[in-house]
Amino acid sequence: MSHLKLALLLVSNLALAAVPVGCSDKPAKPPPLKELLVKKVTADLSKAEPGAAYWRDAGGGEVTLIAQPMIAPRPEKVTTSSLLVQAVHDGKQVAFRLRWKDPERSEAGRLGEFSDALALEFPLADGPLPPVMMGAPGMPVHLFHWRAQYQRDKEKGKPAVADLYPNMSIDMYPLEFKGAKGGTEAEAEAFSPGRAAGNPQAYSKTGVDEIVAEGFSTSSVMEGHGSQAHGDWKDGEWSLVIVRPLAIEGGSTLKPGQKGNIAFAVWQGGQGEVGSRKSLTMVWTPVSVQ
Amino acid sequence: MSKVKNWQLGREVEYPYDESRPKRQWAIVFDLNKCIACQTCTLACKTTWTSGKGQEYMFWNNVETKPWGGYPLAWDLRILEKLGRQDWGKNGEYLGKTLVEAAPPTERVLHFAPSDEDWMYPNVGEDDCAGAPVDGGGHVQKLPHDKWMFYLPRTCAHCTYPACLAACPRKAIYKREEDGIVLIDQTRCKGYGECVRACPYKKSMYNPYTRVSEKCVGCYPAVEEGIQPQCVVNCIGKIRVMGFINPPWKARDDNPVDYLVHKKKIALPYYPQLGLEPNIYYIPPVHADPEYLRQMFGPHVDEAIAAYKQLLEDPVAAGLLCLMGSTDRIMHRFEVQKGEAIGYDAAGTELVRVPVTEHVYERAAFDDKLGAVRHNTP
Numbered sequence: 001m002s003h004l005k006l007a008l009l010l011v012s013n014l015a016l017a018a019v020p021v022g023c024s025d026k027p028a029k030p031p032p033l034k035e036l037l038v039k040k041v042t043a044d045l046s047k048a049e050p051g052a053a054y055w056r057d058a059g060g061g062e063v064t065l066i067a068q069p070m071i072a073p074r075p076e077k078v079t080t081s082s083l084l085v086q087a088v089h090d091g092k093q094v095a096f097r098l099r100w101k102d103p104e105r106s107e108a109g110r111l112g113e114f115s116d117a118l119a120l121e122f123p124l125a126d127g128p129l130p131p132v133m134m135g136a137p138g139m140p141v142h143l144f145h146w147r148a149q150y151q152r153d154k155e156k157g158k159p160a161v162a163d164l165y166p167n168m169s170i171d172m173y174p175l176e177f178k179g180a181k182g183g184t185e186a187e188a189e190a191f192s193p194g195r196a197a198g199n200p201q202a203y204s205k206t207g208v209d210e211i212v213a214e215g216f217s218t219s220s221v222m223e224g225h226g227s228q229a230h231g232d233w234k235d236g237e238w239s240l241v242i243v244r245p246l247a248i249e250g251g252s253t254l255k256p257g258q259k260g261n262i263a264f265a266v267w268q269g270g271q272g273e274v275g276s277r278k279s280l281t282m283v284w285t286p287v288s289v290q
Numbered sequence: 291m292s293k294v295k296n297w298q299l300g301r302e303v304e305y306p307y308d309e310s311r312p313k314r315q316w317a318i319v320f321d322l323n324k325c326i327a328c329q330t331c332t333l334a335c336k337t338t339w340t341s342g343k344g345q346e347y348m349f350w351n352n353v354e355t356k357p358w359g360g361y362p363l364a365w366d367l368r369i370l371e372k373l374g375r376q377d378w379g380k381n382g383e384y385l386g387k388t389l390v391e392a393a394p395p396t397e398r399v400l401h402f403a404p405s406d407e408d409w410m411y412p413n414v415g416e417d418d419c420a421g422a423p424v425d426g427g428g429h430v431q432k433l434p435h436d437k438w439m440f441y442l443p444r445t446c447a448h449c450t451y452p453a454c455l456a457a458c459p460r461k462a463i464y465k466r467e468e469d470g471i472v473l474i475d476q477t478r479c480k481g482y483g484e485c486v487r488a489c490p491y492k493k494s495m496y497n498p499y500t501r502v503s504e505k506c507v508g509c510y511p512a513v514e515e516g517i518q519p520q521c522v523v524n525c526i527g528k529i530r531v532m533g534f535i536n537p538p539w540k541a542r543d544d545n546p547v548d549y550l551v552h553k554k555k556i557a558l559p560y561y562p563q564l565g566l567e568p569n570i571y572y573i574p575p576v577h578a579d580p581e582y583l584r585q586m587f588g589p590h591v592d593e594a595i596a597a598y599k600q601l602l603e604d605p606v607a608a609g610l611l612c613l614m615g616s617t618d619r620i621m622h623r624f625e626v627q628k629g630e631a632i633g634y635d636a637a638g639t640e641l642v643r644v645p646v647t648e649h650v651y652e653r654a655a656f657d658d659k660l661g662a663v664r665h666n667t668p
Contacts, residue, residue, distance in 0.1 A: 071459070072393075072395070072396055072397050072398045073396060073397050073398060073457070073459065073484060074396050075396070076396050109498060110406050110498055111404075111405075111406045111409070111483065111486070111496040111498060112403060112404075112405055112406055112483065113406075114483075160343075160499075161343050161344055161346065161498065161499050164498050165346075165498075168346055168347075169346075170346050173341070173342065173343060174341050174342065191341060191342030191343070191345075192342050192343060192344070192497075192499060192500050193342075193476045193497075193500065193502075193504060194476050194479070194497065194500030194501065194502040194504075195500055196476070197476035197477045198477060199476055199477050199478075199479065199500070199502055201479070201480050201481055201500070201501045201502055202499075202500035202501055202502060216459070217459060217460055217461040219460070220478075272403075274482045274483070275459050275460070275480070275482040275484065276459045
């Protein structure tokens with residue numbers, strides 16, 4: 001490239017950069033999120049509504065994510081590098097709106113299909129901050145894990161095998177063949193090990209799982225506290241709201257007028273992300289509740 | 291990363307956890323010269339364990355035709371190709387890398403992920419012959435045959451160093467101390483599929499109905515009662531025996547599995563170069579292509595076949611082969627005396643007694659009393 005061309009290119013780039021944001025059709029690039037201010041609103045937050053009017057003035061900002069770097073298996077490169085975060089509360093519930101780019105909607109189902117997902121992380125108890133990645137023994141973290149797959153469960157019911165494999169052929173299932181008297185639910189579940197063992201994964205989900213963890217490989221689903229979630233995917237972007245109680249007895253608690261901490265993780269199911277294959281924030285983001 | 295002893299490779303290998311051998315190690319020996327791919331084992335397993343929803347195409351035990359068959363499709367070719375060169379030294383030590391050693395920094399185990407469709411043809415390639423076109427016929431009078439195939443029955447190998455266990459980020463997979471059986475904790479698994487990717491033998495399978503992964507459980511409820519697994523006791527060809535294998539430094543000559551693997555060295559692990567110390571052992575087929583067998587069973591396969599051909603001259607070994615399939619119970623000890631092979635349980639109680647050579651009765655072709663021709667149809 002000649003020096004002249006290079007100079008022209010530099011000038012044109014500078015000129016583009018100098019265009020005031022307000023003159024563009026595109027929304028202003030959100031500021032990096034240094035502290036998440038949870039605004040008090042008077043709206044009803046009992047439902048998760050990504051399109052609600054109160055989000056317009058909710059503030060918030062952008063957090064940067066990187067590919068999970070600590071333990072294998074991990075992604076080779078980051079798939080979700082940026083997440084837009086907003087939060088409001090009504091004195092009882094706190095709602096988080098999260099938006100990120102994802103070129104395809106993925107809900108999992110068949111082997112090798114994984115779900116788009118997002119998790120919010122909070123320190124489970126007061127005291128010294130736990131390590132941001134899954135906590136540590138004696139320093140638990142409290143996670144709210146939404147999956148598009150769980151949302152589909154809630155909206156359409158957990159898919160049957162015939163929903164996932166419409167052309168699949170089977171002679172008969174135990175207790176369900178013609179003339180069979182059937183059996184009790186417990187007898188039927190004996191043929192589905194995950195269900196018989198009571199694994200929450202094998203049952204229909206309500207949209208968001210509450211999870212407790214004390215370090216890598218320790219996360220376990222805990223009894224929920226009425227959290228809600230709803231995500232809309234449109235034009236290559238998820239817009240998701242997770243609503244949780246401000247105060248949870250025996251769990252993470254945010255108090256009006258006080259500070260807290262939050263961290264984030266995002267999975268792009270279409271890119272094969274699941275478990276430790278994810279994008280995440282490497283530091284706690286301070287939270288200030290209005 | 292720990293260094294652990296892998297006797298099948300004659301060296302230490304890398305593994306994410308320390309060496310921790312179980313008190314007993316579940317193992318099956320298969321005589322591939324006897325398998326006829328009747329799939330009775332497959333059905334015995336399927337009706338016992340995988341008849342439920344989401345298990346429609348799930349076969350913890352399968353029998354595939356080698357070299358062309360594979361469930362899932364081309365599982366062996368695809369991992370071998372990924373692993374690259376697999377050379378053995380002159381003393382039988384493995385010079386290449388294992389799956390754990392060859393893993394990129396972002397993974398725990400070198401793997402390939404089979405697609406959903408790869409599992410949908412469990413008996414693909416059945417009876418397909420290798421070696422040359424068979425249009426013009428073939429000669430099978432000499433060994434090995436120039437046109438060949440053989441049947442390979444497969445269960446989970448309940449490896450000493452399981453790749454599935456190494457790969458699970460939730461630590462939902464464990465190896466039982468009492469018998470070495472490897473299980474997926476059905477309460478902890480979240481269906482990430484890491485074990486499905488990582489197991490090179492592809493014996494972890496995903497259940498899309500329960501959304502968790504499942505695998506061969508080694509029929510542990512039977513094993514706990516001293517009974518061999520369903521695939522073993524239902525084998526009509528009597529090609530299998532299940533027992534407990536010791537590492538070579540603790541091998542006992544009167545232990546049936548130790549005897550076949552360590553003493554006579556006629557039963558070999560398959561694809562030992564993957565580095566997992568698998569615990570299903572095969573008496574290799576005498577007629578198949580030696581190059582192929584060396585790739586599958588390692589550098590000792592020629593000696594194993596030579597030893598197998600000499601078995602008739604060894605009443606102890608011949609007696610043990612007669613004990614295979616002769617009792618449902620697990621034999622912890624055996625002996626051959628006065629032309630009889632005898633199997634014992636853990637307490638030393640006799641389980642079974644069989645003649646090493648079957649008695650032969652000769653009868654006249656015509657029965658004068660009944661005025662009828664005798665024949666062998668029962």
